[in-house]
Amino acid sequence: MKCKLCDKEINNYNPSFNHLKLDESHSADICQECVDKFSKWLGSIYAKLFPTSALKKRYEKR
Numbered sequence: 001m002k003c004k005l006c007d008k009e010i011n012n013y014n015p016s017f018n019h020l021k022l023d024e025s026h027s028a029d030i031c032q033e034c035v036d037k038f039s040k041w042l043g044s045i046y047a048k049l050f051p052t053s054a055l056k057k058r059y060e061k062r
């Protein structure tokens with residue numbers, strides 16, 4: 001099983017962690033390394049979209 005993003009062999013393949021299902025006909029296998037990078041990238045996007053102060057305000061309102 002190879003990673004869809006970096007094309008490396010996926011070690012200890014686990015469908016719950018490495019198999020990204022988009023819909024019935026689209027899915028991708030991603031290695032742990034890319035999952036980590038992907039989540040860091042997502043985190044940086046959220047940090048840009050919602051600066052800490054804005055996030056705090058959101059949570060305070062609830």
Ligand SMILES: [Zn+2]
Nearest residue numbers: 003006031034
């Ligand atoms: Zn990868």
